[in-house]
Amino acid sequence: MTTQFYERLSNDLTQLLENPIDYNVTIEVGEEPDKKIYKVHSYILQSRNSYFQKKFNEISFNENHIKVFKMSNISIKIFNIIIKYIYGGIILLEKLENSVIFDLLITSNELNLDELVEHLQTHFVNNNASWLRLNFSQVYRTSCQVKNFNIIKDFCNNIISKYPNTIFESEDFQTLPEDTLISIIKRDDLQLEESKIWQYVIQWGKAQNPTLPSNLDEWTNNNFLTLKTTLKQCLSHIRYFSISGKDFFEMIFPYQQILEPKLWLDINSKFLVPDKPISSTVLPPRKVLNVTLPTRTTLTSNIITDEHTLEISSWIDRRESNYTENNPYEFKLLVRGSRDGFDVKTIYEICDKVSNTVIVLKVKDIGEILGGYIPCELDKNNTRWIYSQDSFAFSLKTTNLINSILSRVNNFDYAFANYPQHSLLHFGNTLCLRNNLKTDKKCCCLQNWYSYDKPIRSEELIDNVLSDKSGFNVEEYEVFEVSKKK
Template sequence: MATESLLIKLSKDIGKLMDFNDECNVIIKVGITPNHHEFRAHSLILRARSQYFYTALSNDWARNQGNFIKFEKPNISPDIFDAILRYIYNGTIQLDHELSYILDLLCAADELMIDELLDYIQSYLIQNKSKWLDNNLIEILKITTSRTALDTLKNYCLEEITLLNPSIFESESFLNMDESSLVALLERDDLGINESELWDCVLKWGIKNTPSLSYDINDNNWTSEDFNALEKTLKNCIPLIRFFHISPDDFYTKIKSFSKLLPKDLLKEIINYHLTDPSNYNINPPRKCNIQIDSKLLNSKQAAIIASWIDGNHKSYSSKSNPYSFKLLYRASVDNPRLFHKKCDNVGPTIIVIKSRDNNCLIGGYNPLDASWKKSWLNPSRGSKECFIFSMDSSVKTILDKNVKLSQVKPEYKNFAIYDHPWDGICFGTGPDLWVNIEPSNPIGYTIKNCYQPSIMNSDIFYWEDWEVFSVRRSSNNITDIDSDTISLYD
C-alpha cells in the first residue's frame, strides 16, 4: 500500500474522533446567542494543528471547569468553525461554496493561525475563482489589507485593479473604498494613470468620505473648516501623491485651489522643483503602467475576454494568460479619417472597439481576415465563420458575464460577414450589423441585426465618442487551473 493511502487512512481514523466524545477535554462555545453551538474537542489535537490553540489552551489562557477547558469564539459562525474543526482533524475541507463562505473560512483560518490552509485557500481562489474575485475586488481588498497573512490575495486584488485602469478609478466602487485599501493602492508604482488624474480621483474620494462636505469639487464657497475636515480625511493619502510629476499647468489648474491641503514645506519644495534644477531632488520615480495594451477605451481584462472569444473558449482568459497581443493601428480621435485604410488594410486579423457617446458601452467586432479592410468596389462582401461582434459595459463590471453580449455570424451569412468600401471604415454584415461613419463631424453608427445573432444593442443607432482598431497577433502563454473543490492535507 502506498504511503499516501496510509496517510489518508490515518486522517479518516483521526477524523472519527470528532463524532465521539471519548477523551474530549475542551468545550468551545462558537457564535452568538441564539446562533451558537458548543463543540467538544481534544486539546492535544487542537494544539498540534493550530498555533492559536497551542497558545489559547495553555495554562495562561485556559479556563477550567471540572474536567473541561472552556472558552468562547463569538466572532466565528458555527458552520465555519465546524468546517475548520473537521479540517484540523482529518485534513480535508470543502470549497464548493459561495465566495462569502470561502472568505469567512479564510478569515477563520487566519485567526486560528492555520498557515497551510491559508495558503491553499488563497491559491484556490486566485486560480479557480478569478471571476468571483474580480467582481468583488474592493470588498476583498478591504478584508485583506488588515491581515498580513492574506498578502497573497491582497496583492492579487491590487494587481487586478491596476489592470482595470482607468475604469476602476471612474467607478462607484473606488469612491466606496476604505482608507487602508486606498493607501495600499496609492503605494503602488504601476497604477498606469496620470498623476494629476489620480489626484482628481483621490480628491473625489476624500470629498465623498467627508460627510460635512459638498460633493461639488468646483464649489467656491468652501470654508476653512471644510478644508480642515478634508485634510483630516486625506492625511494618509496626500504623502503618497507624487506631486513632483504633475506638470506646472496641471498643478495650477487642478491643485492650486486645494493647496491648503498640502503641508507648507511640501508646497515650497514643489515650487522650487519646477523653478530650479530637478536633478537636485531625490523623489519617487513616475508611476509605470501595468496595462499591456495601448488603448484609451480597452483595459487588459476586457482584452482578455475578447481573446477568449477569438479562441472560442467558454472560460475567459485572465489578463496574464491572454495569448494575444493587441497593437494599436488607428484611433479616430487622433488620426485623420483618410488614414484608416492606409493603416488598417492588409494587416491581418483586427479588433475594433467603439465607445458609445451616450452610455457606458463599448461596441466592437473581430475581423479574422488577412486582407483586413481592403478598399474595394468589386466583390466588397466577404467573411469567415470566425467573425463576431460584441458589446460590453466599459466600466469595471465588464468582467460579469451578464454585462457582455457576443454575437456570431450566422453560417448562411458567413460570406457577408465583412463589407469593404473605398471611403467608409468598418462594416460588419448587411444590416449593417455594425457600422460607423468614419467622419468625426457626423459620429453616427448602426447596429441593425441581420447577419449576426443575437443583437448586441437595444437601439439600432448610436453615436460614437471614439473608436480604435488593433492588429491581433498570437503570442505564447500558459494557462493553469485547479479543478477540485476539495483539498486534502495529504494531496
C-alpha cells in the same frame, strides 16, 4: 533515512474525531434549533491552534470534567471543514462553491489558522481568479480589512495598477481605508496620469470631511487645514514633478494651501528654472506602459466573467485555442431574470428580431452555468424549428467542472426550437428551457441530446446528482446580444 507515515496518522486522528474516546471538550456550533455539538480533545486542538489554546485556558471544567465552548457565529458547514483539517490535516475544496471557500478563508483567519489562510488564498489566485474578479469589490474590501490576506490583496492591487478605474470609479472608493489608498498611490506601475491621481486623492479627502463646502470659493483657511490634516500621509506619494504645467495650474494651484510651503516653492521653481537645484524629494515618474492595455470589458453580469466571454467568443469564431485577451466581441445585456422576469416568454418579447444572442443561466443549488448561442433571429410571432449551422450549447467551467463543455449542432434543420406560444426555448434536447425558469422546475438537459453532438452536463454530475430527465430551477439567467467591436 527517515520514513514518514503521515497518511496513516491523519486517518487515525480523523477516526478519533468520529469516535471521540476520552473527549474533554464540547463545542456548540450554530444556533438553535440547528446547533450541533462536537466532542473534541483539548490537547489536539491546543497543540494545533493558538486560538483554541487561549480560549480553552479561559474555560473551567464542569462537574463532568468537560469544558463547554460555544461558537454560534460559525456555520456548521464551515466548522465541519475546519475541525477535520485540525484533526487530520486534510481539506477538500473541489466540491465547494467559491463563496463557501471564501467564507472558510475568513473564518480560518479569525481562528488563527495561518497555514490554511495561506493555502486558501493561493487556491483562489491559482485556480479561481475569475471568481475573484467577478466579486472584485467584496474581495478587495475584505482583503483591505484583514491584514493576513496579503496574497489576495496583492492580486487585487495588480489588477488595480493595470485598470485603476476598477477601484477609483467604484462605489467603494470613498470609503477605502487610508492605508489602502496609500498602498495604491505608492505603486510605480499605477497606470494613471499623475494629475488624475491627485484629483482622486482630493476627492477621497473631501469624502472623509462631508461638511466641507462644495464650492471651493467658499473655503476658509480652516477648511484647507482640515483637508491637509486628512491627506497628510497621502500627499507625499504624489509625483508632483511629473505633472504638466497646465494640469498643475488647473488642478493643484487651487489647493496650494494644503501643500508645505517649501514643496510649493520647489514645484514653482522647477517650472520657471528647470535646472535650479531643489531640496524637496523628487519621486520618479510612474512606469506607464507605452502600449495600450487590453481594455477590460464593461460586462455587467451576475453569472459569467470576462474569461467566460473570451471562451464563448472563441467558440463563435471556431478557434482551436481560446482568446486570452482583446475580446473581438461586445456582450450587451438584454435580459436579466431578476430584473425582467423569469418566464421564457419574456425572452421572446425583449429579444424579438434580435440575432446573435447568448443565453446563460445559473442552476439553483448546484452552481452550474449552462447556456447556448443563437446566431439566428428570435421570433415572438412564430412557432417553428429554426435552421442553423453555427448554434451551440455549453456548460462553463466552475468549481465543480474542471473544463467547459461545448456541444455544437449537428442536425442543422433542428438547431433551435422557437416556441414562444408554448413558453419553450430548446437547443435540441441538450438544453431545454420551459415556462418559469425560477419556479416551475421544467428546465432539463437530456442524455438524448437530439440535434447536438454531445450532452453538456458532466457524466459525474448526472450519475451522482441527476437522473436523465431531472428538471431544475434557475437561480438567475441573462441574455446578451453579441456583436463585433468596431
